[in-house]
Amino acid sequence: MENDKHSASSDDAGKCPHQHEEKASPISEENNEHMQNNGLLAGKCPVMHGGNTSTKANVMSWWPNALNLDILHQHDTKTNPLGEDFDYHEELKKLDIDALKKDMHALMTDSQDWWPADWGHYGGLMIRLSWHSAGSYRISDGRGGGGSGNQRFAPLNSWPDNVSLDKARRLLWPIKKKYGNKVSWADLIVLAGTIAYEDMGLKTYGFAFGRKDIWSPETDTYWGAEKEWLAPSDERYENVDKPSTMENPLAAVQMGLIYVNPEGVNGKQDPLKTAAQIRETFARMAMNDEETVALTAGGHTVGKTHGNGDASILGPEPEAAGVEEQGLGWSNPTKSGKGRYTVTSGLEGAWTTNPTKWDGGFFEMLFNHEWEPRKSPAGAWQWEPVNIKEEDKPIDVEDFSIRHNPMMTDADMAMKVDPIYKEISLKFMNDQEYFSETFARAWFKLTHRDMGPKANYFGTDVPQEDLIWQDPIPKGKADYDVTAVKTKIYASGLTIPEMVNTAWDSARTYRGSDMRGGANGARIRLAPQKDWEGNEPKRLAHVLSVLEPIAADFGISIADTIVLAGNVGIEKAIKAAGLDIPVPFTPGRGDATDEMTDADSFEPLEPLADGYRNWSKKEYVVSPEELMLDRTQLMGLTAPEMTALVGGMRVMGTNYDNTKHGVFTDNIGALTNDFFVNLTDMGNTWRPTEKGLYEIRDRKTGTVKWTATRMDLVFGSNSILRSYSEVYAQDDSKEKFASDFVKAWAKIMNNDRFDLN
Numbered sequence: 001m002e003n004d005k006h007s008a009s010s011d012d013a014g015k016c017p018h019q020h021e022e023k024a025s026p027i028s029e030e031n032n033e034h035m036q037n038n039g040l041l042a043g044k045c046p047v048m049h050g051g052n053t054s055t056k057a058n059v060m061s062w063w064p065n066a067l068n069l070d071i072l073h074q075h076d077t078k079t080n081p082l083g084e085d086f087d088y089h090e091e092l093k094k095l096d097i098d099a100l101k102k103d104m105h106a107l108m109t110d111s112q113d114w115w116p117a118d119w120g121h122y123g124g125l126m127i128r129l130s131w132h133s134a135g136s137y138r139i140s141d142g143r144g145g146g147g148s149g150n151q152r153f154a155p156l157n158s159w160p161d162n163v164s165l166d167k168a169r170r171l172l173w174p175i176k177k178k179y180g181n182k183v184s185w186a187d188l189i190v191l192a193g194t195i196a197y198e199d200m201g202l203k204t205y206g207f208a209f210g211r212k213d214i215w216s217p218e219t220d221t222y223w224g225a226e227k228e229w230l231a232p233s234d235e236r237y238e239n240v241d242k243p244s245t246m247e248n249p250l251a252a253v254q255m256g257l258i259y260v261n262p263e264g265v266n267g268k269q270d271p272l273k274t275a276a277q278i279r280e281t282f283a284r285m286a287m288n289d290e291e292t293v294a295l296t297a298g299g300h301t302v303g304k305t306h307g308n309g310d311a312s313i314l315g316p317e318p319e320a321a322g323v324e325e326q327g328l329g330w331s332n333p334t335k336s337g338k339g340r341y342t343v344t345s346g347l348e349g350a351w352t353t354n355p356t357k358w359d360g361g362f363f364e365m366l367f368n369h370e371w372e373p374r375k376s377p378a379g380a381w382q383w384e385p386v387n388i389k390e391e392d393k394p395i396d397v398e399d400f401s402i403r404h405n406p407m408m409t410d411a412d413m414a415m416k417v418d419p420i421y422k423e424i425s426l427k428f429m430n431d432q433e434y435f436s437e438t439f440a441r442a443w444f445k446l447t448h449r450d451m452g453p454k455a456n457y458f459g460t461d462v463p464q465e466d467l468i469w470q471d472p473i474p475k476g477k478a479d480y481d482v483t484a485v486k487t488k489i490y491a492s493g494l495t496i497p498e499m500v501n502t503a504w505d506s507a508r509t510y511r512g513s514d515m516r517g518g519a520n521g522a523r524i525r526l527a528p529q530k531d532w533e534g535n536e537p538k539r540l541a542h543v544l545s546v547l548e549p550i551a552a553d554f555g556i557s558i559a560d561t562i563v564l565a566g567n568v569g570i571e572k573a574i575k576a577a578g579l580d581i582p583v584p585f586t587p588g589r590g591d592a593t594d595e596m597t598d599a600d601s602f603e604p605l606e607p608l609a610d611g612y613r614n615w616s617k618k619e620y621v622v623s624p625e626e627l628m629l630d631r632t633q634l635m636g637l638t639a640p641e642m643t644a645l646v647g648g649m650r651v652m653g654t655n656y657d658n659t660k661h662g663v664f665t666d667n668i669g670a671l672t673n674d675f676f677v678n679l680t681d682m683g684n685t686w687r688p689t690e691k692g693l694y695e696i697r698d699r700k701t702g703t704v705k706w707t708a709t710r711m712d713l714v715f716g717s718n719s720i721l722r723s724y725s726e727v728y729a730q731d732d733s734k735e736k737f738a739s740d741f742v743k744a745w746a747k748i749m750n751n752d753r754f755d756l757n
Contacts, residue, residue, distance in 0.1 A: 124303020130193025140249030142514030145450035149186035158317035186211035208457035243280035346380035349407030452515025503566020518752025615656030662712035
């Protein structure tokens with residue numbers, strides 16, 4: 001249910017909250033005019049409001065089409081209270097995992113008065129906490145998920161679908177306080193659900209620690225364009241009857257939901273229509289039909305929904321609540337507002353007879369009864385059985401002598417109505433062991449999907465099995481003569497662009513959001529990457545035909561050879577610029593195989609634009625420079641690193657299809673600062689020609705000197721990027737530029753070297 005929106009207010013609405021002492025003082029007419037002009041009279045507060053946030057907001061409100069670089073500035077080390085030297089993996093080595101798990105198990109039945117547990121067990125609440133943290137993940141851009149503890153911050157901490165999870169996080173605080181920095185909030189939140197399932201009887205598949213906390217909201221994640229919570233799902237579909245038309249990269253059907261609307265599509269009961277949305281939504285989270293059924297049924301085998309009251313009278317969400325709420329939200333004035341009077345989703349009731357026990361009760365309840373739509377006390381649509389024996393009803397959360405009707409959501413009914421889901425459900429119903437095993441694996445996938453390869457896993461409960469969705473890569477050889485391999489590459493006849501582009505294309509797929517992609521594994525030579533338009537398949541095939549024999553001669557990985565060839569190309573460009581700067585290289589990459597690669601799940605990693613190589617697959621609604629920022633953030637680069645890399649790639653002639661846009665130099669192939677020198681040269685004029693293209697002409701003669709795209713000119717037009725460009729254009733910055741380029745290049749090539757951490 002959508003909650004009424006409230007905001008903190010005061011008796012003096014609109015007035016400055018700072019106290020001012022009123023004094024009558026003689027002010028001359030001249031001084032009065034001066035002070036008014038400077039905003040010191042007329043009741044204006046002399047204290048700057050909002051700090052830098054206010055400044056940023058004003059800039060974007062005055063110039064809404066300006067390129068906002070904030071996406072590259074988030075999670076600055078200055079926001080981290082633990083300091084730059086803090087190493088979470090080192091802290092994890094000090095963690096007493098057994099003691100932590102013991103305390104977590106004890107918490108499940110340690111009911112507290114301020115927020116009592118249903119039936120004396122917090123299992124359902126903690127599972128929902130973990131699920132809604134991990135469940136925000138989407139495969140399209142790898143963003144969302146539980147890997148960073150982002151549920152602590154807006155907007156997730158105040159989503160309508162996350163009502164009451166503020167209470168779950170607060171219940172975990174005593175444990176977090178006890179173990180301190182030895183366990184992150186991200187790990188603790190995800191662990192809570194796994195422990196809850198164990199405590200209620202499920203044999204879980206395993207658990208891995210290793211999620212690092214962030215300390216400010218993730219401003220890079222696009223959750224939708226709607227301006228209102230739970231706006232009709234039509235707003236993010238071209239056609240709501242065709243779920244595949246949902247706007248990318250979104251996965252949830254409405255703003256503020258994790259998955260689908262439990263009441264049905266736009267709140268209208270139609271399980272078959274809901275099933276179609278479920279299938280698309282879960283596919284966008286990398287789940288197949290069997291995993292979808294297992295998660296839906298397993299998630300609703302325990303716990304209950306809460307809607308025994310009026311949702312419209314709930315207080316504001318955490319981000320809008322008054323300071324006296326201390327970060328909690330949705331205060332409920334209805335009777336106790338707790339236990340049987342809790343209001344969360346607005347739906348009311350449990351799914352099974354024994355909602356604190358892991359069993360097959362969900363399927364038994366679903367298939368052994370006929371169901372009809374009814375409204376909950378909060379006014380939400382749900383399904384309830386037409387006839388049910390009293391002993392089959394779940395008991396009241398407070399008074400165990402009272403029983404209530406069970407309920408099903410429209411999504412639950414989809415498991416019975418959709419033919420494919422029904423077949424899977426019946427299979428699970430008739431084989432409890434298979435259901436439990438399938439769910440345990442799906443739960444592990446759900447809660448670990450955004451952690452990347454197993455090299456990022458830590459703990460005593462890490463499964464030994466290599467799972468294909470973990471993008472496994474065998475360990476590569478590291479003890480070989482790197483110089484000898486480079487010598488062979490130097491003599492191969494490959495050009496600088498061929499070597500640099502192949503290494504770049506191999507590494508640029510890396511996404512820090514879910515730590516997938518990258519050069520390790522050399523998946524650029526496998527489907528689907530070998531056929532991606534942006535990888536120039538013909539050029540790629542030629543380069544691989546040269547490098548693969550070299551790798552075979554030395555018994556090393558193709559992945560290492562590709563990266564090493566890129567380094568060779570850069571070294572040649574550095575020498576051509578008259579400089580001597582080494583390009584770092586760390587051997588040890590391995591080669592993945594087709595059997596180790598889930599080709600379907602790699603499709604969303606395909607670059608549709610690459611500002612670094614001045615290429616876009618087609619024209620998009622989003623500007624080319626914004627697409628470049630998105631790619632840059634996913635690769636973990638800063639704005640200065642982006643600037644150095646683009647300038648260097650241009651002068652080395654690495655554009656897609658060898659175009660000359662942005663190649664502002666007469667010395668192509670040399671790693672000079674010419675791109676910036678000519679970009680900032682006041683002897684030039686810049687004129688648009690056809691859409692998205694520009695000519696650079698000599699100011700005096702009018703002669704065309706170069707051509708450019710928006711992705712080139714933004715480094716001179718945007719005030720922040722221009723400030724970086726001016727640094728690199730200076731006469732004393734030739735070596736600095738090349739050094740900065742090399743550092744950024746090495747960062748990209750090693751982004752996925754988790755084995756080095």
